[in-house]
Amino acid sequence: MINKNLEQQAQAIFKEWFIDNPENNEWSTGTFSELIKSTLNGDWGKEAPTGNNTEKVYCIRGADIPEVKAGNKGKMPTRYILSKNFAAKQLAAGDIVVEISGGSPTQSTGRCTAITQSLLDRYDSGMVCTNFCKAMKPKEGYSLFIYYYWQYLYGKGVFFSYENGTTGIKNLDFSGFIETETILIPPVDKVIAFDGYCKSIFNQIFANGKQNEHLAVLRDTLLPKLMSGELDVSDIDL
Template sequence: MRFADKSIYADESILIPRKGSLNNLFYKNEPFWTVDTMFYTKINKHKVYPKFLFYQLTTIDYSNLNVGSAVPSLTVPVLNEIDILLPPLPEQIQIASILSSLDDKIDLLQRQNKTLEQLAETLFRQWFVEEAEWKGNLSEYVKVQGGYAFKSKDFKEIGFAGIIKITNISMEFIDINKSDFVDETVVENLDKRFKIKSGDFLIAMTGAEIGKIGIVEKTEKEIWVNQRVGKLEPKIPYGNIIGYLALKSREGQDHIINACSGSAQENISTNGIEEMVFASYNSEKANSFGRLSQPFFDKIIFNLNQIRTLTQLRDNLLPKLMSGEVRVKN
């Protein structure tokens, strides 16, 4: 985010992309300035509650309204033709309040997870960066297991086993809810080292996502890892936690960038990741750090599960409330 000395508008508004990622809408309730690739709205509050309008507009797929060729684009005339359902104002406020309360809970859990990660990262730097000489390698702590080369022809929208690809990885978590699937016959005889469990740490090894690393939330789903995604397998107790924090650190990300190869598409090997220069293994230090940091990650995994539940509830309620299928009583 960038800042300006003065605002272009100071009242509640919904920002809609003019070009680029057309479905990336924003609600603003503070003075703001926007770039020329975004529209902002002036809302008639006598007719529509601004937060309700925001939720209503997020139910639209704006890619269907695209008027651009090379770059996805929207225009004011196109936006002005959008029909929206407006219940009475008191009902709009109630609907927005329900959805906002879910968003607020999700945001609180996300911020809590960020704080927990920061606490773990602070401890990590104290124990393994500021008070340790880096004369060893990350391979003393973890083995990076590359994923299986699943065939694209086997992927389905619905199936027995979810397949985690590079696009499912962010710096905060692994999105297991938007994966492709394969039938049971594809994985029934597959080596279990390619299988994923709750609490695993996965890292992207190719392309624009290279170096992104996240944690797998609690799940009962059958999940497997695709090629060019690495899974951190601990060689010592808590080795995967230490490896995760090492690779997520500034030093770890620098190592990945410097160890990349490939011209058309950057990539790094499992060995290349393991070769990161790091503090020599000390069992007492590693175990003490692990015992201190493990509760942080247990809570993060618990929160991720809560976030997923609340997000699914919100996403299921949103279209039903907006269409009038589900009504709220005064």
């Protein structure tokens, strides 16, 4: 609940600074493609080391996005990919992962999550996204601006207009979206101020998530011992 409140706080600040701001009629318009340095394709590799697929990675899927957004580690599967693919596709702090295939009649593709150093530090190997996702590398200082703008548009149902495929799995026209969807581009100093402010919120979200993980491990370790009587707490004075 605390993390959800922190996330809502950041979204509210984004809307106040950039959507409802009366100064925005003086800002230029553009597209996300102007704020993105490059994009990375995903990889799925092999389940076990096979041939030249020897680089161990954790692979973030669309199914992991809600958990990661909530500040949790998620349950990313271990895969083995080519070393050259890892060099080209490794995720770094500040990247944004977008689900480009999947969705449902009521849920569009386009869900996203920001990659933080806090998340990367909780895994013992590097990370890539699956080939059902795509990653963006924003220009310096624009990561969280893009992330919250993307979520704002997602909440308005904009991504339904950029999907193709009427049966089965839907696919997002990712290039079409970042190159044609018109957005407001505020002064860079305002973007950087927002990025710095929201990093503190992100750090708190992931610190809370890590603490929750530790508490869950402690619970799962102690509860069976309490239930079996292996631990006697009858003398504890509450």
